[in-house]
Every structure is written in structure tokens, then in C-alpha cells.
Amino acid sequence: MKSLRVIVVVAVLVIQVYSQRYRPEQQFNNFQQNNFIRNTPQIPRNPQSSASCPEKNGRYPTRTCDGYIECKDGVPEEKVCFDGLLFNPAAGVSAFPCQYPIDVDCTGREQTQPAQPTEECSHQYGYYRVGDAQNCGQFKNCVEGRAYIFDCPEGLAFNDVSYRCDWPDEVATCDAEAYLGFSCPPDARQFGLGQEGYRYFRSPRDCQRYFICINNKPRLYNCGDGKAFNDLINACDGIENVTGCAVPQYQSQNDYRGATTRLPTRIVG
Structure with a gap:
């Protein structure tokens, strides 16, 4: 009887450990953080904010495009996205609230925080073309001010309007004839x-x-x-x-x- 009790206790502990490490929502959050922004530091906050909550829980825009208010149980907390990212009010609850400029409508709240450039990047985060109109097949992804260089597939050019690799003749900043x-x-x-x-x-x-x-x-x-x-x-x-x-x-x-x-x-x- 004692041995049976030990087996039951061990089984319960195994189930608890398994459920804590492999919860679907935790896996989703880990995937999102690791793939959207690697090694994401803490978002800057303003603990002295006088903001209020329209509803008990949610995220709400401020007068700036990279700022927002996060409400939890009716308690507001003002936050600011990392340099180069903007707050997207249309993002779902499970999505990261700060996204790239092409995915965000800043109408009426165009102001942002001052840029924080590095030797490699004009902003801490973002996608940027590398080269000129005659060399438009490369781009860089800036993460925490560090640039990671990528090449478009053969014959394509980076489109800094859509963040995609397109035909050179469809990229306004690329000279298709000189490039090819x-x-x-x-x-x-x-x-x-x-x-x-x-x-x-x-x-x-x-x-x-x-x-x-x-x-x-x-x-x-x-x-x-x-x-x-x-x-x-x-x-x-x-x-x-x-x-x-x-x-x-x-x-x-x-x-x-x-x-x-x-x-x-x-x-x-």
C-alpha cells in the first residue's frame, strides 16, 4: 500500500512538471518572443503616468505612435515600444503590441520617441535596404541596434515599402537594368x-x-x-x-x- 502511494505521488509530480513546461499558451508566448524580437529587454515604462483605463483590461493608444497604455484589472501603466517599432491598436491580445511601421496606422498620432541609432542601424529595430539603386538585392534586419544581413533570392530586389523581395522593376528605389x-x-x-x-x-x-x-x-x-x-x-x-x-x-x-x-x-x- 505504501509503495502504491509513492507511485501516485511521483505521478502527480511528473504531471505537474509536464504541464508547467509544455502548456500550449506558454509555448506560443515563447515562440512569439523568440521569433519576433530575440532577447527582448524590458519595455520602458512610466510608473508616474496619469493615464486612465477605458476598460478594465486591454491596451490603448496614446498621443504618440510608439506609446500605449496597458490596463490590468483597471490599473493603467504607460509603456513605450522599442525604437523603430510602433504600437498597433489592431493587434490581438495574444500578439506582441509593438510591430513594424508597415503594419501600423499612425494617423493622428505621428509623433514618436527620438531615434536611438547605432553604427549599424538607424533605429534599434527594423528592416532596411543595403546598397544603392544598382545594388538592391540585400537588406538588413536590425535587432537591438545590431544588423543581420540577408540576400534576396536570385534576380529579386528588396522593397523597403513592403519588406519583401520583389521584381526589381517593381521596386521604386532599384535600377533594374543596372542591377541585373x-x-x-x-x-x-x-x-x-x-x-x-x-x-x-x-x-x-x-x-x-x-x-x-x-x-x-x-x-x-x-x-x-x-x-x-x-x-x-x-x-x-x-x-x-x-x-x-x-x-x-x-x-x-x-x-x-x-x-x-x-x-x-x-x-x-
């Missing part, structure tokens, strides 16, 4: 109907890649391993079917301008 190293001839052959038709050209640097000209702006494509662009059919074909084609061997992703392979990960709240 190719200009579409004005008298190019046209396929399709109307002036929006596609225009195809094999890359002058190798036959595995080719360009599609849309509105006289180039977009880079890759046929893939064992294939090459065949001018006779205006499509990718087996490399053995393309006369005089020899696929070059690149030593690194920078050997072909605009060609990168690492996929970026956008961190969202």
Missing part, C-alpha cells in the same frame, strides 16, 4: 497580345539564365540544372538541345550579379 546588368532592346520581338506581351532573351553571360522584358524592363529567370534557354523555341530546354551552350561554374553567389540563393525570413508579430 541587362537592358531590353527597344525593337525586341514581342510575344502575346498588345504592348504588355513578354519579350524573351537569353542571358549574354550564360545560356542557363534568360530575361523576360515587361514594359521594356528586365526580369531574370533561371532554367535550372541540366537545362538552358533555347532561342529557337523561346523556352527552357535540355542543355544537350542548345547548340554551343556551356553552363559556367560559379565559385560563389556573387559571381553572377543579382544571383543569390538564401531565402529571407520576414519576422512578424
